[in-house]
Amino acid sequence: MRAIQRINNNAAICEDDAGHQLVALGRGIGFGEMPHEVALEDVKRTFYGIDRKYLAFIDEVDPDVLEFSAQLADIVTQQVSYELSPNLPITLADHIQFALKRAREHLVVPMPLAEDVEQAHPVEYRLAKMAVRGMQKTFGVRIDRHEAAGVALSIVNAAIAPSQRKALAAKREERLLTHVAEVLEREMGAPVDRDSFAFARFTTHIRYLIDRVQKGEPIESENSGLYDVLTAQYPRAVSCAQAIATEIEAAYGEPLTEEELVYLIMHINRVAPPQE
Numbered sequence: 001m002r003a004i005q006r007i008n009n010n011a012a013i014c015e016d017d018a019g020h021q022l023v024a025l026g027r028g029i030g031f032g033e034m035p036h037e038v039a040l041e042d043v044k045r046t047f048y049g050i051d052r053k054y055l056a057f058i059d060e061v062d063p064d065v066l067e068f069s070a071q072l073a074d075i076v077t078q079q080v081s082y083e084l085s086p087n088l089p090i091t092l093a094d095h096i097q098f099a100l101k102r103a104r105e106h107l108v109v110p111m112p113l114a115e116d117v118e119q120a121h122p123v124e125y126r127l128a129k130m131a132v133r134g135m136q137k138t139f140g141v142r143i144d145r146h147e148a149a150g151v152a153l154s155i156v157n158a159a160i161a162p163s164q165r166k167a168l169a170a171k172r173e174e175r176l177l178t179h180v181a182e183v184l185e186r187e188m189g190a191p192v193d194r195d196s197f198a199f200a201r202f203t204t205h206i207r208y209l210i211d212r213v214q215k216g217e218p219i220e221s222e223n224s225g226l227y228d229v230l231t232a233q234y235p236r237a238v239s240c241a242q243a244i245a246t247e248i249e250a251a252y253g254e255p256l257t258e259e260e261l262v263y264l265i266m267h268i269n270r271v272a273p274p275q276e
Contacts, residue, residue, distance in 0.1 A: 001038045006030040008059045014038060014046075018250035019179060023047040023058065025066070045070055049086030061093050065100065068138055069093035072131050076155055079127055088158040095154045096135060103141040114149040121156050128152035173210060176251050180206055180244050187240035188272040202271040209260060213248060218257045227258040230265050237268045
């Protein structure tokens with residue numbers, strides 16, 4: 001992992017081995033000249049997909065509050081039935097830090113809609129009550145029970161709407177296609193005409209491949225046996241296909257089957273034919 005931009009001495013924007021950017025926390029990882037390599041054992045926590053507008057808050061928030069909020073976000077993600085914004089740990093930390101400040105100053109903010117929130121969002125409210133108990137135990141302060149409504153609303157507001165989910169998925173796919181094109185040119189050792197019909201056909205194949213990976217429906221045919229033949233005949237294209245497969249697995253958490261690799265190798269050879 002490589003730190004590329006300092007947030008503070010203990011936080012930095014980093015790039016992982018697949019070239020994806022993330023925010024990493026850990027003692028001293030933001031210290032020194034950029035860029036520099038970061039040992040994985042020095043990284044305490046990572047956040048992918050954080051909006052850059054929250055980076056300044058990461059510099060300001062109490063690290064203990066951020067860690068508490070990140071652990072809470074992990075629990076919430078497992079308990080709710082919908083997708084949540086990757087910014088949830090940060091927005092929870094923002095709310096919780098102010099809730100702790102109010103508690104320490106003995107300031108109670110009335111929440112007239114608390115009962116409505118509990119009735120409308122029972123799962124989120126239950127998680128929020130658990131969070132309030134955790135805040136009291138972790139930070140040694142008495143938290144007013146009405147603060148649970150605010151935490152619950154922070155969770156509800158982090159839900160990604162279907163249209164937003166679709167937009168994020170499209171953006172993620174386009175970013176991956178850019179990485180794939182870069183891998184193709186690097187591994188095959190030659191520039192690719194991105195305006196060509198062959199490249200358009202190649203990207204169409206990648207889009208359908210991503211769709212199959214997401215649905216868990218890989219190609220099923222009798223061509224998997226060709227993989228060993230292609231490995232011997234087109235070693236460079238095979239290496240390229242494996243590098244692209246690594247990118248896809250990093251993005252979607254699923255490895256490619258040998259059968260998918262066979263078709264990928266064939267498309268690579270069409271868009272970047274082996275040099276004589």
